Amino acid sequence: MPPLLELQNVHTFYGHIHALKGINLFVEEGEVVTLVGSNGAGKSTSLRSISGMVRSKQGSIRLAGQDIMGMKPHEITALGVGHVPEGRRIFPLLTVQENLEIGAWNVKSRSEISRRVEQMFELFPRLRERFQQKGGTLSGGEQQMLAIARALMAEPRILLLDEPSMGLAPVLVEGIFEIIKKINAQGTTILLVEQNALMALEVARRGYVLQSGSLVLQDTSVNLMNNEMVKRVYLGEN
Amino acid sequence: MAPLLDVRNLTKKFGGLTAVNNVTIGIEPQSISAIIGPNGAGKTTLFNLLTGIYKPDTGTMVFDGHSLVGLRPDQVNAAGMSRTFQSIRLFHGMTVLENVMVGMHSRLNISLFNTLTRTAGFNRQEVHVKQKASDLLRFVGLAGKGDEVSRNLPYGDQRRVEIARALASDPKLILLDEPTAGMNPQETVDAMALFRRVRDELGVTVVLIEHDMRVVMGISEHISVLDYGQKIAEGTPDEIRSNPRVIEAYLGRRAAGVVEPETSAEVN
Amino acid sequence: QDAKVIKIASQSPLSGPQSILGTSIRNAAELAIEQLSGPLVEMGYSVEFVPFDDQATPDVGVANANLLVNDAAIMAVIGHLNSGVAIPSSEVYNDNGLAMVSPANTNVAITDRGLPVVNRICGRDDTQGAAGAAFAATLEGVETVYVLHDTTAYGQGVADFFQKAAAEQGLTVLGFEGTTETANFEGVIQPILALDPDLIYFGGIYSQTGIFINQARAAGYEGLYMGPDGFDASEFAELAGEAGVNTYYTSVAAPPTFYPAAAQFIEDYTAKFGEPPQPFAAQSYDSTGIVLAAIQRILESGEALTREAVAAEVRATENYEGITGTYTFDDNGDPELATYVILQVVSSDPAEWNSNVVLDQFLAPSPLVAAAEAEAEATPSS
């Protein structure tokens, strides 16, 4: 059986900037996999290439065996890829509830949508308290929860998370990682990008290390945490 | 010694929300201080009030003997207080060098006549501006990158450009809003060294907002904690780390425990 | 062997809302060249016609003028329709000694500037406005008037003359307003309804004034309606519909059907262009004829054919027998005697336009001629 997500030799460009230089990676069903790398290494670009936000020039991207490269984002989303983009990007003038409903755009049944909204409120009780509030007025942590919940509304097979802890207070960072574990436990496959490599490796089973557009390391989390280079550069130990 | 910046009873409301509530903070000259607090606590708003981007509802802000209340941002900048932004706001289409040169605006003699006639004074000033801008770029570690267009720089470098740009107006005090957000640990360590050099070598007082406890605890001498717009604690890193209210509202148990003093003190 | 080329240009709006009149001026000039250039062709010349579109816009008119003066073969310009365009453009013609004969410009400044190259064969707004006012004063029950204009050189000019003459005639002028509106006149109509004048005079052109009266009647206006020769186009009937019936208008150009000599012209024009000539078409035909005759005289006299000569010879025109009358220019380029008529719209059917009834008609001398006459009268008595 092919892995749920598989990238082979993916090249992506921004204008003349060669951001991804032949990435190979895979994610098995049910896994949490993390991508670690410094700024500009191409982590976000990898996720964007998968979800179709940027079009890769070369290589193949497969979802459960189906080639999704070159598809438009809304088509890829329909196939079960959820993406929580860098910087949350919730719809600031829609209410929390509307934001969630937008997440289930491809779901026709009203009752199904209501059921999922209810489910999200259970996962993130904080959102239930604010369901009528405009997205733009939420605090950073709340926005992050909303962004994750919104992506989950489509019940994706795989969730791409881009730096969910960025700019959050330490106490919230803990909360977010708890939630990631919880979602995964409920059966969602997760590809996680994090600056906070330590915590990312703690929740992930496997990890990849990216350096200026290329993969330099791949291993289980435990091994990576003990790797000297990883320790020095990404875990801040010397 | 009189504080360089003396903020008293500052309040700012947005509609029904009190973003900054009766905050009093004093910043000593030549110090490195941090302001921390949960998301939405009002930290950035405080910076915006100080730099004239928002007008306070009540309260006083005295900087270097002059009141800041009612000043426009450019006047605040001219008075000697400069800043960076939480979300990087470089002039993306301009080169790195030009970005820094713009930062010098309030220190320049801008005369239409001189500009059009290209007097000797004008040319001298231009040479000086360029020289100083490259010096600053070297200072923040971007020597040789002056001609790149700023939007093409990696994120970490963009943060450095912002700092160089803020330093260009020879400020007495610089406000850094989450300067290491999105940096990896190695870059963060470098950044901390840079902040120290700003204070030690340039004599500029530093105030920063951060969520990264390694930075906060590692370099700041004084920490103020905001929550729901109010100051809930202040003191040295050690005092803050053990303050139960701060732990509950902000740090969480893990962050409070994980960061060992030695780890952060050692980095350079 | 190539024939020597003489070109005659026309300038009139060929696009835009007034292009119906403008195109008619252009077409009639073309027809005139076709029909009247025979003698010149016999002398070995070919006469070409170069129409320009001034878009009823001064800027464009002047730009065209600057363009066409550089074609040395162009000997004269027929045009324009709009005084606002003719005045600045004629300054350019004047600088280059190029003769202009206008079939339609009624603004006083056209000729009062005394430019040697500028001539017209139609009447003037001062006389037209005054004639309108004098007529209005004779209408039963008319004591108050409300004067509108379109803020153009033409419309405002003639409305102003009407207003002054109306006051002199003892009528009360309730308002004098300019409007550039072209579609929705509600705002203009409200105060008129409140002031309830006996007559509205609108110094403007049919494309605007026709729509206006339609809306004014719908809003409840029941008084009389009057205007200058800008009303004179069959399109007025179409735009105004029933609301336009009985409208009075003055004109310096009676409908072609009014001139016995123009019958053949109407027939030829209709045959060539597939529609009947609009007002000023016959005048355009005559303007062109005057130019051609002048050129013919020069060639016959053996002089060099230069623009200066043409301009001088056009000005020297005496008793030219056109299809719309006999023309002699005074020293300013006005026709010594001009026709003025007062007409009334009889039907909302555009096809009936040429059967509008002529209520009154008179020949008035140009100001120069009038002054000379006055002097002549004064001299013996003193």
Added chain:
Amino acid sequence: MLDARRSLGSVSSRSILEWGYRFILFPIGQMLIFIVGAALFLTVLAFLLALAFPEPRPNIVLIDQVNRQLPGMIISGITIGFVYAMIALGYTLVYGVLKFINFAHSEIFMVGSVVGFEVMQRLSDTGHLPAWSPVFLVVVVILMAMLASGLLAVIIERVAYRPLRGAPRLVPLISAIGISFFMIDLVRAVEAITRNDFNLTYPLNQLEWVRSPFKLVIGENTINIRPTQFIVVLGAVVTLIALNYFVNGTKLGRGIRAVSQDMTTAGLMGINVNRMISLTFFVGGAFGGAAGALFGMNVGTVTPFVGFIPGIKAFTAAVLGGIGNVTGALLGGLTLGLVESFLNGLLVYFPALGQRYTDVFAFSVLILILIFRPSGLLGERVDEKV
């Protein structure tokens, strides 16, 4: 009115009554309150003016004139105000989504008015016109105009704006101007060939009901309300309510709002962004078309140049209300219509000024409002969050 306070989780769980309140009663009430308020305010100003200048011109007692003109000014102000509002919606919707001013919108409006004419003229040519019932006729004319203008807007977006998405904002502005020039002349060419004319007069005189105004007697004054004015107001209200429902009450509307706030993320949510943008253009264009047909019926004659002035006015109205804000467009349009109507009605009596200065004063009002409310009447005041 377009503030979605709560999204429609499920209609079934809510009563029709509540739905009716939210999407019909509430918006109508809001409109009514605003109209009455604005008209009252301007009336008071007019009377104050009359007190200050009792006799601005010999033999003119201003207060009498105001008395006589008041109903007429209000009615015509509301009529044209609704037309402005409907056009303004097109500007505002497109602005909301693409953040640029669709300068070609005035031509979309013009095409609506021409299509309205064509439909009626065809009916008239074939002799069907007098036979059709007024309601049916009006509905058909408006729908055809909406369809044509809506499709046109979609085509324009595809041809002239989509290739420029992501370019600096002034670039589509220029191609919009190009489209505008092109459309004017194209319509002119078509009409020139088919009708040899471009003053297009609606064959309203064949319709008995159009010619009989409602006579409203107030005191000694009789005010004629033309049926077309009535149709304009009614048509505008109905379509505006429909739009309100569409934007705030339907899933597609929510999609449009999402796209307008963040196109990229909307794509990630599974929304086909291009389709939403086309839809927005269709809706905005259809409104422009409906406004065009209503305008045409009201004024009687249209030309290919008819779009320019209402276009500028509606653009002003959109900005006045707060560009990007749908309710704002409505209020802006009504405000502008009423202000203009009052200015037109009163400036006449001041010899040194006159109606020629209406636009000057109207723009001054706009500038004043913008100085005190830099984002328009309803524009939320965003101190940019830094």
Added chain:
Amino acid sequence: MAVKSVQQSSRATVRAALKRPAVAGGLLVAYILVAVLILNSLDRSNLWFPFYSTLTFPALVLSPFIILAAPVRGWFKGALIVALLFLIIPYLGMRDSSYLELVIQICIFAGLALGLNIVVGFAGLLDLGYIAFFAVGAYTWAMFTSGASTVFNINGWLVSGSAFYLFIFLGIFVAAIVGILLGLPVLRLRGDYLAIVTLGFGEMIRVIANNLDQPINFTNGSQGLFGVGRPPVPFFLRDGVLTVESALGLSITNVDPLSQQLLFYFIAIAIIGIIIVVARRLDNSPIGRAWTAIREDEVAAIAMGVPLVRMKLLAFATGASFAGAIGVIYAAKQTFVSPESFSLIQSISILAMVIVGGMGGIRGTLLGAVIVTMLNLLVLKNLSLQINALRNVDFVIPIINYHIRDWPTQLEPAKYERLIFGLLLIVMMIFRPAGLLPEPRRRMELQEKDEEIVDEEISPEAGDEQPVVSAVRPDAEQA
């Protein structure tokens, strides 16, 4: 394969050869000479005159841009341009003064475009009422010297033509003051709000000009001011014309108007020269950097010490002053000023020049002005003239055997200049969104954008703005 590579390499050699100064310079000279020779031999009586002149004259007018871009020495460029401006064009103008007319019009619009470029391109303020300042300049001169009976005329206080040069400065000054007065209350507004307010101001100025004939006649209202004064032609210019005439054996019939045109020609290129220098010096200075900063991010700019309102006012006033100077020249050249010349459409077409050429860049803006003006005044006009000429001789298109005469009058191209212009605008924008000659800074921004856009629908940048009622910058959204 082999063939292809040979082709490629030969193409490469050609390209390399072209880069050599000698070759490039020779080609340039040949290019200009050929254009001049063709123009010189063209005769208006030729049936195809409009067609040929449409092909060649633009080639000549555009040659400075090619010269500037060519890989030749600086002095050589300078010499070529001087020869073009001071020998070739005046000579052609003596043969056919419509060329002078065209070049003067181009200069007038180029001056306006450069002024607007300061406001829109440099400082990023969308001004839709720019033409108002042009009007202010034009009226400043026209009011005092017109033949119409304005208040100045009645009192007999007529300014003599030689005051013209003084009035250019007065025009600059008055327009700048008006710019500041208008700008003060509104420059705090952002983006599209500023656009509508400037649009309103433009219309207000026009309406006021249209109505200031009552109660006191300043502007002669809608009738416009005609017979506006012109600067006296210096005797040497007229003598020069006569000398050249006899030297080259031309027969000039209109010596006086021609000398007048030549005078305007020299004034126009002088003023454009000055404007270019001023614009470049501004761009390349702390002021220019401050403007760019404002354009890119107002909040950051003000926080970095750039006084927003003052810098915006400066941009507004500078742009206005250019228009004021040009306005004085325009009034004198045209001898006629009326409110109709200052409509919104004019503001928009100047904006179109700036954007078509390449916003923010001086050379691009000039190119935009040249191209748009030539399109309107030469190409489209000539198209109509050509068709008309063919119609006059009953020309038959050979193969398809079509009589031009049969083309319906309803579809005369003269009536559809706007349509063609509109189409060209759209096409130009689609194929060169950054303008024909983009400023490097903007070109780069745009290229990245283009390619990063995934499927055409998504620009990843779009979202960060506060939506709906946004505080947007007037130019591209660069997140």
